[in-house]
Amino acid sequence: MLNNDRLLVQILLLALLGACLWVLAPFWSALFWAAVLAFASWPLMRLLTHWLKGREAAAAAILTAGWMVLVAVPLVMLGFNLADHIRDATVLVKSLQVEGLPPPPAWLGDLPLVGDRLVAFWLTIDQQGAAFFATLRPYVGQVGNWLLARSAQVGGGMLELALSLVLVFFFYRDGPRLAAFVHRVLERLIGNRADHYLELVAGTVQRVVNGVIGTAAAQAVLALIGFWIAGVPGAIVLGILTFVLSLIPMGPPLVWIPATAWLAWKGDYGFAVFLGIWGMFVVSGVDNVLKPYLISRGGNLPLVVVLLGVFGGILAFGFMGLFLGPTLLAVAYSLLGDWVGNGNGDALEPVEPLEKTGHQR
Template sequence: MPNNDRLLLQILVLALLGASLWVLAPFWSALFWAAVLSFASWPLMPLLTRALKGHVTAAATILTLGWMLLVAVPLVMLGFNLADHIRDAMDLVKDLQLRGLPAAPSWLDDIPLVGERLVALWATIDQQGAEFFDSLKPYMGQVGNWLLARSAQIGAGVLELALSLVLVFFFYRDGPRMATLVHSGLHRLIGDRADHYLELVAGTVQRVVNGVIGTAAAQALLALIGFWIAGVPGALVLGLLTFALSLIPMGPPLIWIPATAWLVWQGEYGYAVFLAIWGTFIISGVDNVLKPYLISRGGNLPLVVVLLGVFGGLVAFGFMGLFLGPTLLAVAYSLVGDWIAHDPAQQQNVETVGERVTEKPPV
């Protein structure tokens, strides 16, 4: 009978945990991002708490307000400026539909060997572009519906981000108690190796945060410099967009390639060539150098494991996979390494050899 009572208690506990997870399911993404934001900036929390003479709630409030200003103000600026640029882009598309491309520049025909071919290619693109726009007219309604659906998704993402900024306050304030709870639970589950895996997860997430956010910030700054030198309007907005798209693979070219095309359209061919080179080798090239360095710095995991986790996690879990993917692969890699290192058969052979060595030789 006691065994039946214990089994019933275990079933009730599992049911309670399942119901709790079901209740929290709509907020998983917001909880995840709040945890990432608080963890990435956690070193500031004890410093600010000491400066405020131990007032944890005040320190958490200040850091939360800092995140709100850091995230909300650029988003508002981006929203207002993006509406203006969308209007300009629509005017440009209408102009292309009516007039087509401008005449090919005179210097294009003067290029040795390939000048005539480039002029012919320019005329072909102009002709095919007009046909392309004509073929799009029957699908404009579908495009509008698609844009409306994407706008709804963006609105849901903004609400989710706002909820994350609210939840981050509680992660700041109650972070030590949460960490103690997780630490105790892992100790009950896997014993002394709990500290190792906690450090592994924390180190992996911190390195990925540094690599992803640091690289995105560097690309945004370099893009802002390039747009400013080339005289592209809305350089600050385009820099913010570059930062946002730098968080996904091959994102920055979606900004600097249209900017280069706009310069060509305006007849600024020298600046267009400059921005194309700057975008290819500087803006996009820094991703291949800085991100691997920041992610691999200070860790003992193979870089390929972390990079596969970043890209594979992005495909499997969406934007959360940037941090979830490498963490899962790092823990799995460490678990397999521990399992290989603590092979019972190998350990028994080592102990047997040790016993033979310690035996006295026969007289």
């Protein structure tokens, strides 16, 4: 017979859980990134706690302060350099309006099939520069509105990042207790398979962190070397921007292609060719070698499952999908493996109800 009191308690608990999730909804992204950051750097937390003789709060405060410095300083540098480059772009546009375009480069006319047309188009723009800029003027307002909307999104992202850096302190300090709580919840749900799935999730996230962050760092260093050799101004800022854009598919070309075009515009054709080859085969090419190697290390999941999870997760969930996608696919793959391996469809071993175990005693 259905116990109405027990059903009412369950409904109230579900309502309470839903209300809690509603309250936390605005902070899901910040909580998620704080958890990923704490998990990825947990070996540092353990090492620092050992050095400080078990003082977890002090170790958490030091690590959090270190992350704030590592994140805040590059962002401030990037902001100042972007302001300088915006001023330079404004001066360039004004000089083009007054002096017109420089003479077309010699190699432009030597291009097969389209060289003569491109030179004629170049001269047409130079002769009708004022009219050309006049035709662009109606779109300036639209571009300004787009930039304003994007700047608002960037500002919101900065606030979210700041909140993540604050929340990471609590994940550092209370990490073991949170992990124990999650373990107990999973034991109540799936019994003795809780350890397996906790290790699966932890291993998947760690492999993705190693693969994505490690590859981004390698691409940023290689891009920085290329910018220094080619003499591109603001090489450090461009290297930082390469690291950020390396976290998304096809991100680094958004940095080295404009830098290559700038070198060609300045007439440094040799360095432009060098940077184009360096960017295509070294900076972008390392992504195809290093990321699969780092992701596939230390795991028994097929590499294609993790890679599909990374790219599909980004398309489905945005930037958070970088870690959500492969984790979901890994758990689903393991669940199906358990189900097929058991043969009878009982993939999990649920815990027996408390009432039943009480009667057996």
